[in-house]
Amino acid sequence: MAKEIDPSTSMAALFGARVRKLRTAAGLTQAELGARVHVVGTRIAQIERVSGAKPTLELARALDAVLGADDLLVELWPYVYRETFPDWSRKFMxxxxxxxxxxxxxxxxxPGLLQTASYARAVLSVGLTLSGDAQLEERLSARMGxxxxxxxxxxxxxxxxxxxxxxxxxxxxxxxxxxxxxxxxxxxxxxxxxxxxxxxxxxxxxxxxxxxxxxxxxxxxxxxxxxxxxxxxxxxxxxxxxxxxxxxxxxxxxxxxxxxxxxxxxxxxxxxxxxxxxxxxxxxxxxxxxxxxxxxxxxxxxxxxxxxxxxxxx
Missing domain, CATH: 3.30.870 (Endonuclease; Chain A)
Incomplete structure (x- = not known):
């Protein structure tokens, strides 16, 4: 059995722990939950174990709806997203x-507040700090959110x-x-x-x-x-x-x-x-x-x- 992640270590760990608790209460396996929110089961495992890319806002909304979390996961998501930014950037947000x-x-x-999704994607697709498609989708979801x-x-x-x-x-x-x-x-x-x-x-x-x-x-x-x-x-x-x-x-x-x-x-x-x-x-x-x-x-x-x-x- 995989070692459980301590939810006090980070906002991503807290998010993953909440997903795991809600999924278990709903009687769903990771594969079953993944199918309901249209991602592979390993993606749910990554969220619960705090590995891989962070969840997008769209995925947080889907998990909230399927697990009946009453917007808990959506409300946690901005803190999970901000965690990757420097202190001054998080404070500005x-x-x-x-x-x-x-x-x-x-x-x-x-400015990001007035960008269309297509324009934002084009802007966010360039830059030295972009690490891949998963991060692009994460940043796009945050901007639209x-x-x-x-x-x-x-x-x-x-x-x-x-x-x-x-x-x-x-x-x-x-x-x-x-x-x-x-x-x-x-x-x-x-x-x-x-x-x-x-x-x-x-x-x-x-x-x-x-x-x-x-x-x-x-x-x-x-x-x-x-x-x-x-x-x-x-x-x-x-x-x-x-x-x-x-x-x-x-x-x-x-x-x-x-x-x-x-x-x-x-x-x-x-x-x-x-x-x-x-x-x-x-x-x-x-x-x-x-x-x-x-x-x-x-x-x-x-x-x-x-x-x-x-x-x-x-």
Whole structure:
């Protein structure tokens, strides 16, 4: 008989122990459970013994349903997945799940919260840290799983600034890219999501090398996160975070207003690259002022649904 794994040693061990306990209570063999969730029996053995690839979110959901676990396995899964990440990365993920407002600047690809599955697969398929197909599926499941919060009752306000390069760089084939740009247009129609494009003509800025996220937590405090191709950094020191918050606001101010941004996205999506002209700065200011006036009138009418702008820290 195989030696039982101590569930206190890791979240993966706890997950495996729960699967084994639920499977035994249901009177199922590993092969029988595997057949019901459409995997081979050895895959169930790997989960229970904490060997091989970690379970995907899809598999956790299937096990939950078959074993009648009342979402226990689904709730454990994010902790199992995060266990492979550095401490700072796990902490950022935990903050992101609590955030009431998320500000994103993306230099190279669409932020994960707004990616289609096909686009995400293409992005995640490259990189020095990818070890194989199993890890790819694991990462894809995690990314898609995090998007659920955008449709939940406690969904955060999401403000995204995309560098123009994000629209211009093909990811996947033309169908994948078109579907992704269409997804951005659909996302931007949601009241809690704002999408802007930072055009090339704005020149250099402080975070050209990677992405920047600003998370506002329920207590009103902020944390910042910067990320490159193979690294990330969580910033919690209030003074440093304040500098990144100001940088992010500068990027939003330099970006095209939302309506013009959507026009540019739509133009690129329709393969009319030369027609995706960047409006003059005076035209941007005119449209931005008009949108601010309209936004102010909506707030005075008590439309609700958005977080009020926070006062700058002194």
């Amino acid at each position: 935990a903050y992101a799940e609590q955030a009431v407002s998320i500000g994103e600047y993306a230099a190279h690809v669409v 995090r998007q659920v919060r955008l449709t939940s009752e406690d969904r955060p306000v999401l403000r995204v600034v995309l560098d123009e390069a994000v629209l211009r760089r093909p990811v996947g084939d033309s169908t994948v890219m078109r579907e992704q740009l269409k997804r951005l247009l659909d996302n931007a129609s949601e009241r809690h999501i704002t999408v802007q494009v930072l055009p090339f003509d704005q020149g250099e800025h402080d975070v050209m090398g990677g992405s920047l996220s600003i998370l506002t937590l329920p207590d009103g405090s902020d944390v910042a996160y910067t990320e490159g191709a193979h690294y990330g950094q969580l910033i919690e020191d209030p003074e440093d975070v304040g500098n990144f918050v100001r940088t992010y606001h500068q990027l939003r101010a330099a970006a095209l207003p939302p309506l013009m941004s959507l026009d540019m996205i739509r133009s690129v999506m329709e393969d009319n690259h030369r027609g995706a002209n960047v409006p003059s700065r005076s035209e941007r200011r005119r449209v931005a002022q008009k949108q601010l006036q309209q936004s102010g009138r909506r707030q005075l009418r008590g439309s609700g649904g958005r977080i009020s702008p926070r006062r700058p820290r002194t």
